[in-house]
Amino acid sequence: MQLLRVAFYLCAQVLMVVALGGLALLVPVRAQECYSGSEIDAATGKAVQASAQQLLSLSAQGDIPSLKANALPEVAANFSGIEQAVLSHKSQFAQDSPSETRTFVLDATNSKTAWQQADFYCGIYNSPGRVGISLPNLPPGRYALTITSLTGNEPLLLTMVLKDTGQNSWKLAGYYVRQNALGGHDTQWFLSKAREYKNKGQGLNAWFYYLTAWDLSAPVDFISTPMLDKINDEMQLARPANLPSSSSPLELSAGGKTWKVIEFSALPVNGGLFFRAQYDSLNAANPILASQDNVALMKVLLTKYPELREAFGGIVARATDSAGRDFTTLTPMKDVK
Numbered sequence: 147m148q149l150l151r152v153a154f155y156l157c158a159q160v161l162m163v164v165a166l167g168g169l170a171l172l173v174p175v176r177a178q179e180c181y182s183g184s185e186i187d188a189a190t191g192k193a194v195q196a197s198a199q200q201l202l203s204l205s206a207q208g209d210i211p212s213l214k215a216n217a218l219p220e221v222a223a224n225f226s227g228i229e230q231a232v233l234s235h236k237s238q239f240a241q242d243s244p245s246e247t248r249t250f251v252l253d254a255t256n257s258k259t260a261w262q263q264a265d266f267y268c269g270i271y272n273s274p275g276r277v278g279i280s281l282p283n284l285p286p287g288r289y290a291l292t293i294t295s296l297t298g299n300e301p302l303l304l305t306m307v308l309k310d311t312g313q314n315s316w317k318l319a320g321y322y323v324r325q326n327a328l329g330g331h332d333t334q335w336f337l338s339k340a341r342e343y344k345n346k347g348q349g350l351n352a353w354f355y356y357l358t359a360w361d362l363s364a365p366v367d368f369i370s371t372p373m374l375d376k377i378n379d380e381m382q383l384a385r386p387a388n389l390p391s392s393s394s395p396l397e398l399s400a401g402g403k404t405w406k407v408i409e410f411s412a413l414p415v416n417g418g419l420f421f422r423a424q425y426d427s428l429n430a431a432n433p434i435l436a437s438q439d440n441v442a443l444m445k446v447l448l449t450k451y452p453e454l455r456e457a458f459g460g461i462v463a464r465a466t467d468s469a470g471r472d473f474t475t476l477t478p479m480k481d482v483k
Contacts, residue, residue, distance in 0.1 A: 179253035180266035180279065186251050190290075193314035194249055198292040201306060201318060205232050206239035217318035218309060228321045235302065235323055242298030252279065252289040278370035290316060293365045301326035305365040322366050329417040333363045337377065340384070343457060349386040350421075351457035354412040356381035358419060395426065400446045405439070408466075415476065418459030423447055427465035429473075436465040436473035444475075444482045455479055 186194075197216075204213045210229050214222045221228075232239075252266045264284040268277040279291065288310040296302040307320030326332070340355035360377050390396035395406040409424040423443060429435035440463035447461060448454060454461070460478040 178256075178264050178266050180268035180277075181251040181253070182249065182268050182277070186249065189314060190251060191249065194251065194290045194292065194308060194316055195247070197290075197308055197316040198247060198249075198294065198306060202239065202244065202294060202304065205304070206236065208233055208236040213318065218311075221317075221319060228318075231321065231323050238296065238298065238300055238302055239304075242296035242300075242302060245295045245297045247292055247294040249293075250277065250279065250291040252281075252291060254284055254286055255288050256286075274372055276372060280368050280370070289319065295326065303365040324361065324365060325414065326362060328358065328362065328414050328419060333359045333377075336362060339457075340381075343453075344384050346453075348453040348457070349384070350410065350451055351453055352384045353381070353386050353389075354410075354419075354421070355457065356384060358412060398443070398446045398450060400442065400449070403439075403442065405443050405446065407443075412458070413462065415460060415462075419457070420460040420462050420476065421447075421454050421458040422462035422464060424464040424466060427467055427473075430465040430467040431469075431471045431473075433473055437475055439463075439465055440473070440475035441477070444477060448482060 201213065201216060204216070210225070210232065213228070213232065214225050217225065217228075250266070250268055252264075254264050263280060263282045266279040266281070268279065269275045281289075290308040290310070292306050292308065294304045294306075296304060303322075303324045303326050305320075305322040305324075306318060308316040309319045311317050328336075336355050336359035340352050340359060343349075343351035343355060356377065360374065360381065363377065364374055388394070388396070390407045390410060392408045395408050398405045398407060405425045405427075407423050407425045409422075411422045411424070412419055413422055414420075425443065427436060427439060429439055443463045444461045447463075458479060460476060461482055462474060462476045464472055464474045466472040
């Protein structure tokens, strides 16, 4: 799912995420040491906090050269994604106030080679404060994960992964930005609406509102908490059968034309939630024909799933072809007749 994935940029040699249905798979391979709160020694805590504050300040200034200089070389060499995320949220970083920063120190120094998957368990198992972190392909070393809540008109979660390059000198290894609310609504609101739609038999509405609730709660995909696990468990029970995919497309027909839909998703647009359908098209490179196809598909979607009008602010139709070309049309729900 692409909802709210504002920034997810890590050097492939440092961290990689294994995901299924938009949620991280936490597959135990071998647990490493995780420290949080008072477990973190004073020198390390002070150094990590200083590095995180400096990186946030540089983000608020939009100072890309300095951010790059404070990143691992392999991350700095592939910095375009982080740059886009920083510049897109520069004003929010500058205006919003950090209300809380949670820090976890992850020790994988005992390894001689990169872990196929390094699992870190922080806190007491089954306790409300328990946190699980799962990082595939992690080279040996000492890492820190900082999660900063930024409060304001558009609350954000900024998560950074830092690596100790020696003597408590911490460099940027990963950078993630996620919205913490959408249209003034938080996780609990979307969770409540998801349950409401589920009870009304509106499967697609329920599924994507559950996903939105999960995304608004999770700072990154590779973290697990009791609350996230609970949302995930409840969400999986509401998963609609036969969601379209590239290997199993959904065929919709009208007026002698057939669309092979390969993905449904939801994405934020101007503070609202829009429903998106992506389909295979021979006309993706032709703006006139693709636009006509997209508009027609929107009408077909609402004929088949009229409940979408209740939950979403608009429809996004995306025509794609095998050459990677695409054409997207976005229309507010009130204008889809």
